[in-house]
Amino acid sequence: MIFRQLYDATSSTYTYLLADEHSREALLIDPVFEQQQRDLALLDELGLTLKLVVDTHAHADHITAAWLLKQKTGCTIASAAVINAEHVDLPLQHGQHFGVQGIDLQARATPGHTDGCMSYVLADQSMVFTGDTLLIRGCGRSDFQQGNASTLYRSITEQLFSLPDSCAVYPAHDYHGRTRSSIGEEKQYNARVGGGANETDFVGYMQAMQLPHPKKIDEAVPANLRSGCPEDGQLPPQANWADLRITFAGVPEVEPEWLIHNQPSVTLLDVRQPEEVIDGECPSALQPLHIPLDQLRQRIADVPADKPIIALCRSGRRSAMAVSILQEQGLERVASLRGGLLRLNQ
Incomplete structure (x- = not known):
């Protein structure tokens, strides 16, 4: 499998490229609107065909590039069915398998940060893409956008901590330069839910947090409910002086x-x-x-x-x-x- 972890410094967002070496079919998880040229360039240089774009949830800190990439490549858009976002071709249900030729993922509903959060597990359970549900030594906040700390605790402990300890954890964000973890590490060392913490411990921790409102939430959430499509439905302007x-x-x-x-x-x-x-x-x-x-x-x-x-x-x-x-x-x-x-x- 071809695998790349890409980073958007403005929103501290990770985008993941997964592709099959034989079919050359690729999928992107959590692409960022402003990084679409970068992602398309990488696909081109690696000789890959983008077939699928999937978001882990309706993000509050950045706008997805899903719709834009669909216009550019004809790829399919997937996200949780419960989000009911526009322009989605593949509304995902809990337990559903999806992917591209040679890459099989299972969708697991992991709400609590938002109602529509999903984590995506590689078929052999060697990797899981956890969105904002489980971060490296942390987790997504639960104080807005249908967040619920008790629900988040159950999502992490029942859906993610049930994976093998060796399963590599790839979150949607990290704010300290950390790139990956594992289920075993997070079960033991996660500052909010690890080390045998019970639901009372976790909920008490989450309720005591006082975080500023996400700066782009009023812009990002409505746009992400349109899969990143601008309000006017038009592609952003591009340089027209050359075929760049x-x-x-x-x-x-x-x-x-x-x-x-x-x-x-x-x-x-x-x-x-x-x-x-x-x-x-x-x-x-x-x-x-x-x-x-x-x-x-x-x-x-x-x-x-x-x-x-x-x-x-x-x-x-x-x-x-x-x-x-x-x-x-x-x-x-x-x-x-x-x-x-x-x-x-x-």
């Missing part, structure tokens, strides 16, 4: 074919050293401007700003750095030529 591809590293790129068909509407910036440049290696129509990468910051005034800029080098690596430098200087319509001259001259 954003890499997993965050670099905007264009394909050589796009560049060839869109000259002379762009400035082609060659950032190689002078001794690397060979007459005739670029199509004559491209006519690049040559500024070595190590001189670019000092010669930024020599770069025309009236047209989009496509940076070029041998392999596309130095040109990616050139894009970063250009962006630092406030230039927005910039991209690297994907694969550089190696790809252009294939």
Whole structure:
């Protein structure tokens, strides 16, 4: 199985990518709206097809990317049936098995943080994705959005602590940089529900907590009840000056074919050293401007700003750095030529 744990620093949210190595089918758990380009880039670079997006609950701290990813890829959306969210193709019931080819998950209803919380257990019970129900050494709060501490206690102890001690715990959030735990660890060391705590212990702890209201709850919850679809039902605006591809590293790129068909509407910036440049290696129509990468910051005034800029080098690596430098200087319509001259001259 291909597995990746991704992180959104703004909301401290983990998104999980699971994919089958043979079918190349993938699913995402708890994707974040603002991170959809990152997630799509990773899928593309790994050669995966997104078939399913699933949320663990209706989040109060971020907006899901489920609807947006469906528009981009045609994937299916799943979440707990009790949430009754719009645009959901697969409303999940407790005990239901679901997934993609080669990846089998079981949905377990684990309410208490919200009524619609679900945890997803890999078929061999080696991994569980617990949403906000069980966190590393903690758990989700129970003081809003249908929260109930007694219900949460039973969800954790009956549905999650019944899994093997070796089962790896992957939560929806962590605010201290911790990435995973295990059922055995949490049963013993969880600060709220571990170490033999009973329901009275747990409820007393939870009721004594005084936490600030989630900052995005008024925006996030209604949006998540629409599976992340904006109120106007429109896709967010995207750069329209080029057919851009954003890499997993965050670099905007264009394909050589796009560049060839869109000259002379762009400035082609060659950032190689002078001794690397060979007459005739670029199509004559491209006519690049040559500024070595190590001189670019000092010669930024020599770069025309009236047209989009496509940076070029041998392999596309130095040109990616050139894009970063250009962006630092406030230039927005910039991209690297994907694969550089190696790809252009294939």
